[in-house]
Amino acid sequence: MPAVSKGDGMRGLAVFISDIRNCKSKEAEIKRINKELANIRSKFKGDKALDGYSKKKYVCKLLFIFLLGHDIDFGHMEAVNLLSSNKYTEKQIGYLFISVLVNSNSELIRLINNAIKNDLASRNPTFMCLALHCIANVGSREMGEAFAADIPRILVAGDSMDSVKQSAALCLLRLYKASPDLVPMGEWTARVVHLLNDQHMGVVTAAVSLITCLCKKNPDDFKTCVSLAVSRLSRIVSSASTDLQDYTYYFVPAPWLSVKLLRLLQCYPPPEDAAVKGRLVECLETVLNKAQEPPKSKKVQHSNAKNAILFETISLIIHYDSEPNLLVRACNQLGQFLQHRETNLRYLALESMCTLASSEFSHEAVKTHIDTVINALKTERDVSVRQRAADLLYAMCDRSNAKQIVSEMLRYLETADYAIREEIVLKVAILAEKYAVDYSWYVDTILNLIRIAGDYVSEEVWYRVLQIVTNRDDVQGYAAKTVFEALQAPACHENMVKVGGYILGEFGNLIAGDPRSSPPVQFSLLHSKFHLCSVATRALLLSTYIKFINLFPETKATIQGVLRAGSQLRNADVELQQRAVEYLTLSSVASTDVLATVLEEMPPFPERESSILAKLKRKKGPGAGSALDDSRRDPSSHDINGGVEPTPSTVSTPSPSADLLGLRAAPPPAAPPAPSGAGNLLVDVFSDSPAAQPGLGPSPEEAFLSELEPPAPESPMALLADPAPAADAGPEDIGPPIPEADELLNKFVCRNNGVLFENQLLQIGVKSEFRQNLGRMYLFYGNKTSVQFQNFSPTVVHPGDLQTHILSLAVQTKRVASQVDGGAQVQQVLNIECLRDFLTPPLLSVRFRYGGAPQSLTLKLPVTINKFFQPTEMAAQDFFQRWKQLSLPQQEAQKIFKANHPMDAEVTKAKLLGFGSALLDNVDPNPENFVGAGIIQTKALQVGCLLRLEPNAQAQMYRLTLRTSKEPVSRHLCELLAQQF
């Protein structure tokens, strides 16, 4: 135990820490801490006023206790008292306590803010800096509200000391990051840009950090910074190593500032001014040249500083992506680093090269390093580095080297660290699919994947291989043969059994001619695995068996025997039991023809983005797959990614849940627990695509309705909104809808699907379907950033109900995950039941935290009364009769309005149909006019509606007349519809 210094520092604190360290057990430690806490508490509460030194000592003790992970619930007041001391030491320790142990007690915050205000006004630079540090370290919204307006003033004031300016710049940056809305842009922005010319390098560094952040949202306000940054950079880069004195670090002039300036330049495109650009290119070349010079020092600090600049320079070159010469030089430089003895440099080189691989100028140059990278994958000791090597291989992969890279990655997979296996599996699966020229290679690769790392092969991967095999008839025979062989291994992974079972059920007939794989052999091979498998796999195998009965009538007796066995018919698992019973009946009751129709081969799957790709994106955030960007860049590779061109003639009817948003990150919508029987046959294999079900069972539409049947409103109020979406977001404190909400709502009056809302952070897509008085809506929340949203909680309320206290709309929401990863999409299902007519749409309130800052947004949910329209066809005679019946003045609503859109009869027709009513031909004597009829279905009542739209092309006007049995409904429908033309 080294001597504790005496006379300096605080002895009591030292003794306390020594005591804690000498504690032999956790209990002893806790006991000692509790004793100390009691002691401090009594001192703080005691009548004797404590002097500043004692306060400081006790606060230090509390800090130490907090560091050890114990809650500190007192001492804040004493710390605040220290803030107003005139002694630097006391003030400083007070600030330290406050910034480590922030407390949200509002009274306390008021006192703290007061102390900060005094210090900011004190003109004592040390105190000002302490105060600025505190604001920056806490960075809360309250502090932002109190000080965001003052700090720009301090920053650009002529008489502020350099150290104060420096702190003010970073303080402002912090507040802007926490709550950008609080920091007003103004004339100070121009003066901040000129801080880049400041004499004091520290001020310049802080200003660069600030501008780098501000200019991302306001590029135009700051664009003059580019030329200033270039000239500053060029002065640093070309200076001799002694020029900048204190800021020269191990013979490298101002490395940190250089790095920051290069980062700032990456916020802008290459400078347009030729002179500026020339100067910049010269700088970049100088940095690249310097990298080749012999080091001025052997110290690692020297090479670190030099290389920090070099890597940032390369990033800028990659960002510009316009100077082929520089790109190739950068690539060569990185190539040297790939074999450097410093692990850090190898790591960074692999990482930079990954981005370089996606540039068309340097892609080829990157490819020349393939052997080095493969070697790194095999021999690096450090998993971080191996992971970067795998990323780079993925990024540099193209058709020319796909086979080599895929086989190397497969080999690596056998020994790969568990933590990254799943990712490698996804990458291999994607590359194999994307660059497959011959699909037997693809099938081999995926089966190898399952063999080597079956546990890490996610559902997406093996769904995908089934989709591809189903869609490509040239590979089906090969696939059947290969899985048959793979299944002969005595121990094979359950995923292999699933793939095997499915493929043999579909295409087993293609290999049945060979006596070694005759139908009975196939069946007994599969059935030998049956008892070792999980319920899901067994269910799949039962479906394979019924398919076998159709494909190979000779196996019928054997299979019926299996189905009839007590272990199947009386299986404890409902799903298995039901399948066994239904398949057995189907096989005995149905004629061969019916059987053949029902158990027909699966139709091809509709093409869409590979679900594996989506999964990788979800895993890694949007920046992940540079191969993704690659496919966008290179149109020729697109078709490969999809496997086959979609063939409309054979594709089944468009799925109601076809992905409208082009994003497939959400789990498949067919999530309801398997309702019943044969309808869900095989559905588990491709829950990705419910529309492409076989001819068996109810059509998706029917399934949809049957699911809708019981909305189960046991307690209607509870259904109104998700009971407690988050403790802080009860329905009461939902904000007002955003200004565009009405406009956004209008877009959805005549259609059910589309993008409801989009900003820089979030995209909300909607798909909905309505039948009678029921509706189901899928909301897709897409995180457009690369940062995870936290506390994500969407809530639906219907304020109309709150006003009238009559429940008109029951909305049942499912809770969604409270985290949305960067680039990911989550889906929320809403079940809606219209109980009676309503006028206001429900509100959707979305709250989440993005980078620590709370975000909230309220929209109108596109549920309007016309969604519950049921079109009614009727003859002219009936129409006129009903029209006359609704002749009371209040039953009619009429509007005459100017056309906002070109008057096109077809478009108008489509809109009216989208609105929900039937269009009746030959009713109106004037063929230019439109006449419609429908019934609005609510649970409580039905409202009959008749409508007539008379366009006047000359005047560019319309006259719209609505007649319904309920007055408010007439008016409301009339308003809704009038806005559509």
Next chain:
Amino acid sequence: MIKAILIFNNHGKPRLSKFYQPYSEDTQQQIIRETFHLVSKRDENVCNFLEGGLLIGGSDNKLIYRHYATLYFVFCVDSSESELGILDLIQRWFFHSLEHVGNSVVTVFPLWLSQIFEEEGVLSMHKVFVETLDKCFENVCELDLIFHVDKVHNILAEMVMGGMVLETNMNEIVTQIDAQNKLEKSETFIFQSPRQDR
């Protein structure tokens, strides 16, 4: 931006933690544990970077760390920071903390160590210093950190503010700290009353 700065020892005991984003006290402790778990299982002589743990934001963030003697110094940063830059920052901070604390607490260091300080000069002492610490005196720096938690925080505050690097020029930092020390000395001279201290 720097999200958090953590120092813990070989057993995962936190010695300093500074978060530049609001986390609950519980989460803070969990992050320290998770980070320790990630960092401590790595061999010596591997690279100093790895992807961040889930709690601190997953693969969008990097952990940049150094292991000196008994201590791990970990910076958790987002993609806007230069890895090598941060690595140097840790080094500078560490040594200047020690140097500074060491100068003011002379008795902590044996005489021969101070001599090496002087002979080698301020800039080149680091390597020697680390090796010496590693071999003979491994507890010194750890104890220094916890006994002088306020000073270490102070030096850190001069370098990093609200998650952004404030100053990298050590002379500037030392000047600031010295000025503060002078203030402190003049104040403690009057106020300290070691007799009743406990």
